[in-house]
Amino acid sequence: MHRPAGALWRLRGALRPHRRALVLNAVLAAASMLAGILLPLLARRLLDDHALRGDTDGLPLIAVLTVLCAGGEAVLIALRRLAGSTTALAVEETMRHRLVGRVLTQPAAFHDRHTPAVLATRIVADLAVLRRFVSFGLPFLIINSLTVVVVVALLLWLSWPLGLLVGAATVPLAVLARRWEHSSREVTRQVQQDGETFADLLDESIQGVDTIQAFGRRDEFTARLEEAADRLRRSQRERARRWTALSTLVEGYPSAVLVMVIGAGGAAVWAGAVTVGTLIAFLTLWLFLLWPVQSLSGLMNQLQQAEAAAERVSELLHRPPVPATPPSFRPAKVGSRGAELLLDQVWFRYPQPGPDRRAGPAVLTGLDLRVAAGEQVTVVGAAGSGKSTLAALLTGLYEPSRGRILIDGTDLRHLPADRRAEVVAPVPEHPGLFAGTIGDNVRLGRPEADDAEVAEALRTAQASFVHDLRYGLDEPLTEAGLSLSGGQRRRLALARAFLCRPRLLVLDDPLVGLDPRTAQQVAAAVTERLGGTTVLWLTRHRPLAAFPGRVVRLQGGRIDGRLP
């Protein structure tokens, strides 16, 4: 298993495009830190060399330098904050772009294991945690560490006995902080895990709200959500408890050390071992150390949250990318003849949910089917017989566990994912419509299609209702096309596939939700207008009279003879 800190390191690729901005941030941070540290040293010169000796020569120069340093520090801090937040937003944008790209190209088996709520949490909430870390946590971890090193060196230079006293007093604090970091890492991860579980449940409940209300199960689902929220709150409270303990210690400890330094420093001035200016410079520098030390607990907390977020983001980001389209790939010409399909001893098992991801029972058990170019075949199978599974294999969402799927003799696996729709177009059981216009949705597979081609596809799908809508093809759809009826959504999904004019059409229960007359008209129009295309109708019911071609039965995971 990777260490979480390794996960943060593995995300460094997202910083690469912003190298210059990061270097500028580092320079601004170092300059503002140095300007701040110079102030007490100038104050020492002012006191020891001039004010206490009554020497006014050179006093104006030191006064001007002090003012410049103070003003410069303020300007540099403002610039550093501006540059830091701009860079962090740019880094977040880079990661989001890569993450969305990876998520949208993952196979169906991946999406079976990661719900939309979990993916949305990672893309939105985890990236926000990482952005805050890049804009605040990371720079301060670096600046504070540098400040501690430089200031401790200066303290030793000003007065090594007092410097050693401060250094020794800081050791127990560092040990305690390390122990805290170790013990609360697991709690931080638990908080994020509980957050994911809650997001999942919330997503499921909101999506199924109609069903929950219709069956009067509101109280039960509310109780489930409250239980998950309660688990999340308990783990958050545990983390807050640990954090409070550390921050109380870290904030109280320096005050105790300060009392020690004032006592020991006062005695040293009394004994003539250090000058008043040196003691004032020492105390001012020590105060300079307070913020780095006191912010330690907050930064550790942020670091842990960023590590846990990086672990989850990196798990998505480092998944294998979608294979590039090989230069030798020649897409089928739009409108060219249908493809020959051969399913050769195809077996398929879904991976089981759970950590061991063992394969489940076989859904397809050595399925053989040959469909000639331009032929239409109807596969009839009972609910759960594996029709949607077969459609998912044919559209490349899953790969067969065993056996081959050949299209015109080429293994489906060798068709690049981003060009597959040119060869095989699916009409899935649930039409996937998106917010946008009807035209955008129908043109999804062929954005370049003109209005005449779109109108023809709509006619074939018996979806001419679109022209009666107020804005026709420009009619806006709400999310998932929910402003349309189920039958209208299904016909748009059909039109979208027809518009691609693929060489093989895979229609998964395409006529469900259509009245028998419209269903017959669609079936007849497919034969009439898409003649030459190979079509595989997958359906639960015996076909209508208008269904053309051969009819076979899917049973027991294989093709079990013809239906009369």
Ligand SMILES: Nc1ncnc2c1ncn2[C@@H]1O[C@H](COP(=O)(O)OP(=O)(O)OP(=O)(O)O)[C@@H](O)[C@H]1O
């Ligand atoms: N994502 C999945 N993970 C695990 N098992 C699945 C998954 N999808 C389907 N199955 C299982 O595979 C079998 C076949 O399901 P499939 O959806 O292919 O049947 P179907 O013939 O399309 O059914 P229906 O006509 O009801 O849509 C079923 O036993 C189902 O439980």
